[in-house]
Amino acid sequence: MNRRLIRRTAAMGLAGALALGLAACGGPTGGASTGDGRELTYWSMWKEGEPQQKALSAAIEDFTAETGIEVDVQWQGRDVLKKLQPTLHGVPAADLVDRSLPQVKSMMVSTGTAADLTGVLKEPIPGEPGRTVGDVVPAKYLELGRAEGKQVVLPYAIVANGLWYDGASFPGLREKPPKDWDAFRATLAAEKKAGRAPLALDADIPDYGAYWYSNFVVGAMGPGSLHEAAADRTGTVWKQPGYVRAAERVAALAEDGYFADGYDASKFPAIQQKWATGKAGFLLMGSWIAGETKPYAASGFDFRMLPFPTDGAPGAGTPVEAATFGWVVPAKARQSEAARRFIAFLYGKKQMQAYADQAQGIVAREDIETAPAMADVARALKEGTPYPTFDGVDMDFAEWWTKTFHPLSTKLVTGKISAADFSEQLAAQSADFWKRAG
Amino acid sequence: MTTAVPDAARATAPTRRRTAGRAAVGPFAAHRKRLYLPFVLPAFLLYAAFLLAPVVATAWISLHAWAGAGPMEWVGAENYTRMFLDPVFRTSFGNTLLLLFGGGTVTFLLSFVLTMLLRDLAGRSTARSVIFFPNIVPALVISILWGFLFQADGLLNSALRSIGIAHPPAWLAEENQFKVIMLGIIWMSTGYYTTIIMAAVDRIPPYLYEDCALAGANAWQRFRHVTLPLSWDVIGICAVLWTINAMKTFEFILAMAGSASSMPSTSTWTASLYAYTSVFAPTGVPQYGIAAASAVVTLALVGVLVVLIRRLMRREALEF
Numbered sequence: 001m002n003r004r005l006i007r008r009t010a011a012m013g014l015a016g017a018l019a020l021g022l023a024a025c026g027g028p029t030g031g032a033s034t035g036d037g038r039e040l041t042y043w044s045m046w047k048e049g050e051p052q053q054k055a056l057s058a059a060i061e062d063f064t065a066e067t068g069i070e071v072d073v074q075w076q077g078r079d080v081l082k083k084l085q086p087t088l089h090g091v092p093a094a095d096l097v098d099r100s101l102p103q104v105k106s107m108m109v110s111t112g113t114a115a116d117l118t119g120v121l122k123e124p125i126p127g128e129p130g131r132t133v134g135d136v137v138p139a140k141y142l143e144l145g146r147a148e149g150k151q152v153v154l155p156y157a158i159v160a161n162g163l164w165y166d167g168a169s170f171p172g173l174r175e176k177p178p179k180d181w182d183a184f185r186a187t188l189a190a191e192k193k194a195g196r197a198p199l200a201l202d203a204d205i206p207d208y209g210a211y212w213y214s215n216f217v218v219g220a221m222g223p224g225s226l227h228e229a230a231a232d233r234t235g236t237v238w239k240q241p242g243y244v245r246a247a248e249r250v251a252a253l254a255e256d257g258y259f260a261d262g263y264d265a266s267k268f269p270a271i272q273q274k275w276a277t278g279k280a281g282f283l284l285m286g287s288w289i290a291g292e293t294k295p296y297a298a299s300g301f302d303f304r305m306l307p308f309p310t311d312g313a314p315g316a317g318t319p320v321e322a323a324t325f326g327w328v329v330p331a332k333a334r335q336s337e338a339a340r341r342f343i344a345f346l347y348g349k350k351q352m353q354a355y356a357d358q359a360q361g362i363v364a365r366e367d368i369e370t371a372p373a374m375a376d377v378a379r380a381l382k383e384g385t386p387y388p389t390f391d392g393v394d395m396d397f398a399e400w401w402t403k404t405f406h407p408l409s410t411k412l413v414t415g416k417i418s419a420a421d422f423s424e425q426l427a428a429q430s431a432d433f434w435k436r437a438g
Numbered sequence: 439m440t441t442a443v444p445d446a447a448r449a450t451a452p453t454r455r456r457t458a459g460r461a462a463v464g465p466f467a468a469h470r471k472r473l474y475l476p477f478v479l480p481a482f483l484l485y486a487a488f489l490l491a492p493v494v495a496t497a498w499i500s501l502h503a504w505a506g507a508g509p510m511e512w513v514g515a516e517n518y519t520r521m522f523l524d525p526v527f528r529t530s531f532g533n534t535l536l537l538l539f540g541g542g543t544v545t546f547l548l549s550f551v552l553t554m555l556l557r558d559l560a561g562r563s564t565a566r567s568v569i570f571f572p573n574i575v576p577a578l579v580i581s582i583l584w585g586f587l588f589q590a591d592g593l594l595n596s597a598l599r600s601i602g603i604a605h606p607p608a609w610l611a612e613e614n615q616f617k618v619i620m621l622g623i624i625w626m627s628t629g630y631y632t633t634i635i636m637a638a639v640d641r642i643p644p645y646l647y648e649d650c651a652l653a654g655a656n657a658w659q660r661f662r663h664v665t666l667p668l669s670w671d672v673i674g675i676c677a678v679l680w681t682i683n684a685m686k687t688f689e690f691i692l693a694m695a696g697s698a699s700s701m702p703s704t705s706t707w708t709a710s711l712y713a714y715t716s717v718f719a720p721t722g723v724p725q726y727g728i729a730a731a732s733a734v735v736t737l738a739l740v741g742v743l744v745v746l747i748r749r750l751m752r753r754e755a756l757e758f
Binding site: 078082085086088089102103105106107110111112113204205206207261262263264265266267268270394395398399401402403406407410411414416429436437 | 505506507508520523524525526585586589590591608609610611612613614694695697698699700701703704705715718719720721722723724725
């Protein structure tokens with residue numbers, strides 16, 4: 001065989017590889033032209049067969065019938081933004097998507113590819129003369145979709161976190177909720193004394209374990225307090241009395257054996273299933289839990305939610321951890337005009353009611369009737385102060401959250417370290433993290 | 439009979455061919471030379487586009503800060519320094535090495551024992567199918583079942599309780615989780631490597647074992663002096679395959695310790711999971727640079743290990 005030939009082929013291959021490699025890193029950057037407004041492509045976070053998908057599918061039919069605008073919809077599922085991301089800098093593959101703020105912030109806001117939808121608030125709602133989108137969506141929900149001063153997510157559905165329980169097991173709790181954590185702890189102690197597990201938690205999901213510390217911090221010091229500590233690059237804020245006390249609250253639950261047996265050594269959703277079948281009292285979880293556990297919940301399970309009791313938080317309303325699903329338009333979307341019309345159409349009362357009925361959830365209009373399982377959530381959101389899940393820490397300091405906070409928080413909630421050690425280590429490791437991250 | 443073929447003798451063969459090729463000037467050889475490029479080029483281009491290019495691109499990306507779209511910022515070796523300083527990377531890398539060497543030792547020991555036991559067993563083809571079975575079932579399915587088997591109220595603990603152990607171990611507690619994962623991977627892999635090694639052992643002429651029996655050799659001596667030397671090449675290949683598979687271990691952990699919207703706890707990460715979570719964590723700006731750096735380190739380690747294994751296991755080829 002000819003050596004020169006081999007060498008030449010190899011060199012050619014390498015050159016080709018380099019060129020292709022570099023091409024793969026670049027990608028098109030050309031701007032998008034404006035479309036004709038007669039069609040739009042919508043990539044959904046829902047999957048075929050989910051109640052939300054059925055609701056939106058019906059709404060799309062109505063929209064096309066009324067406006068003549070064709071909607072090419074693809075039910076992509078929760079990874080929708082990951083799939084869309086490679087096209088965001090060229091011609092986006094979709095003119096409209098839906099997702100929650102943490103994902104939009106990570107994938108789109110960080111790369112400047114999410115459009116500001118503040119203008120949509122002025123759009124009139126078809127069939128409701130004189131009312132605009134901004135008139136019907138409460139400001140506190142809009143706040144859950146804002147980043148860097150822009151309305152990047154326009155909420156259409158809300159989920160809220162709280163302590164879920166079976167109304168039949170705790171009669172009277174709804175009418176006379178505990179005024180603060182200490183009062184609620186008495187309920188838990190009584191449960192424990194009666195030989196029942198007061199709390200359920202699948203601690204193998206780090207976020208579920210983290211709900212506890214997060215809620216105690218915000219419950220004691222108000223929304224923004226967890227974020228403030230996480231933003232402190234010296235880590236010293238974690239050692240302040242309020243934060244240490246929140247850690248002590250969590251550690252006490254683990255120490256006193258308040259969580260259902262096996263919570264620290266099971267595979268999700270084992271403990272959640274225990275709760276749904278009446279083997280544990282309360283589950284700190286988002287409002288999707290009613291739909292998620294319904295298929296296997298004990299018959300007659302009356303889904304009720306108690307907002308996480310305050311632990312001295314300043315301000316009037318109880319802080320309620322919440323997140324939204326909302327509309328997102330890529331900055332370079334070709335059919336952004338049609339997308340905006342579609343969004344305005346979906347805020348119509350008839351459409352929102354149909355969605356709430358089908359999805360059995362809370363929508364971003366307060367004048368909509370909610371399903372019985374969502375009654376407490378609606379009330380908590382109305383009377384309380386919604387704040388982003390984990391105070392927005394998981395989206396703004398995601399790497400720190402996963403690598404520094406999660407391991408320590410799981411140890412705390414499973415009783416492997418004391419509150420003092422947790423606070424010490426969190427402070428030291430956070431300082432280290434920020435030193436590395438620069 | 440076995441005959442040793444010296445390395446030198448093997449080395450001469452290609453040399454001779456090469457000399458012949460260079461000297462040839464006949465029309466056939468010239469024609470063959472002309473056809474070399476048209477035949478090799480398509481395959482080479484495909485190889486370059488789908489294998490070499492991504493590798494080069496990965497190395498290139500590892501020197502940048504990049505969110506997966508938009509501008510790339512040159513950071514030089516910073517991704518690598520940051521990664522090596524990251525305690526989570528060190529844990530992930532430690533787990534990878536533990537699986538590679540610890541898991542590898544156990545897997546190969548078990549495979550040898552099974553090979554020796556199955557060699558003389560009646561109905562061994564059935565037995566072989568049975569032990570190969572875990573390898574056919576997708577790792578995802580096994581890892582999910584594995585989770586149910588080992589959890590606090592799982593099958594194993596129920597069985598332990600029924601025989602009177604009141605407090606069975608917390609298998610899936612954070613500190614034990616990776617060990618259980620390793621057990622699962624070993625269980626899945628043992629059948630695979632046993633099957634390959636058995637195929638090699640089957641080729642060993644039975645009269646060698648008869649010889650051993652006459653000489654009064656015990657099982658260990660049979661293994662040490664007949665089985666091992668005569669299946670050495672295949673074991674070498676198995677070692678390389680194990681190294682590559684162990685370094686790539688990913689989906690088993692993701693399915694067993696994670697859930698639809700959540701990553702497994704950091705104590706169970708391997709280098710591959712570290713790379714994956716750097717980009718595909720549920721939230722956070724994707725860090726393609728760090729993920730690529732982790733992939734490059736893995737690739738480099740696999741390369742070094744494979745070369746080392748090939749060197750260490752090089753023996754004179756035995757013909758029998």
